[in-house]
Amino acid sequence: MKSISLPDGIQKTVLPxxxxILTESIPHTRSAALGIWVGIGSRDETPSLHGASHFLEHLLFKGTHKRTALDISSEIEAVGGETNAFTTKEYTCYYARVLDADLPLAVDVLCDALADSLLDPDDVETERGVILEEIAMHEDEPGDEVHDIFSEAIFGNHPLGRLISGTPESITPMTRDQINRFYRKRYTAPEVVIAAAGNLDHAAVVKMVRKAFAGTPLDTEPAAPAPTRPWEKPVRLQKPSTVVVRRDTEQAHIVLGGGGLGRHDERRFALGVLNNVLGGGMSSRLFQEIRERRGLAYSVYSYASQHADAGLVGVYAGCAPTRAQEVLDLIRVELDRVATDGITAGELLRGKGMVKGSYVLGLEDTGSRMSRLAKSELLHGDIMGVDDLLARVDAVTVDEVNAVAAELFSGSGGRSLAVVGPFDEADFSA
Incomplete structure (x- = not known):
């Protein structure tokens, strides 16, 4: 067992x-946040297992040899805590927030659920129905659906382009044995990071975790932690395209953009600044031009999604269908302008301030502190101190931002467009 101290009072222990296990002690709080993060997500699934990670996320709360599904939820809720989970394309997280005195209970409950789930066949059928309803509900949210359509337009049939939830065609035939094999093959100790933040003692947390996992499938022979996800070979992107999904909606939902940067790209700090200048707040170019000056949309913003070996950048707008073309034209103008002319020195300062402020203010609660530990370890392989990260943002120059803008937002190679609304493909053929 190896333990080391990291920046900002963070401690890390690697079990045999x-x-x-990573913790951050925050003595002035009376709460603690615990997360069990597994470096397995929807991109790790074969086509026949599309949606298995999300399916498993549902099933791990349905009962173990020690607890029923009711026991799992009621034991945490009885002490005023909360527990939940979520699945992404590259990892899955199971978490709880409790009073500091109840952290041992949270560790025992979550570790039990993760390591010793029964995956009862009846529960599989019940959750299959729940997930199919969840997929249908998602399709009734066009503002969310359009982002999935855009992602598929960028990544195509690559796993990064698929829905995290799976589809009715993949979820319906998936068997309990398939899910269980995925569970036991992929949920191994080297893939697991446990993070906790709050009023806690690191050595005590390590002791709790070791006790909770003793004798379970995660109490295994010595092994090295799984390396960060490989990123040397970039994902091949699709040719620019237009995808229109017809829905009789009151609003048109639009995303325009293309490929971005992977999370290991050193230019990600410049992209963060650029994103805020372009569409990251009420003072951004897109918000000021489209909403404030012209009143054409209630919601308009830019965003960047980053994976180990790929990324995408997009601009979203929700507007009246009769204004969709005008809004699209304005978005294109702003993208062309930032790609050609770049940003100003004043915008650079404002963009840096927004990046730094959102990061620091986002660390004001134990849950976000816990997430920072796990994501840093799981996705980057190390933890950058807050001061170091702020210094990296401060070091970004106008030239660096403008170079990223020219590469990512130039329309010379074409852009992908995703639209959900009362339209046909022909409406955007131009």
């Missing part, structure tokens, strides 16, 4: 099994 390869499982990693």
């Amino acid at each position: 099994s390869g499982l990693r």
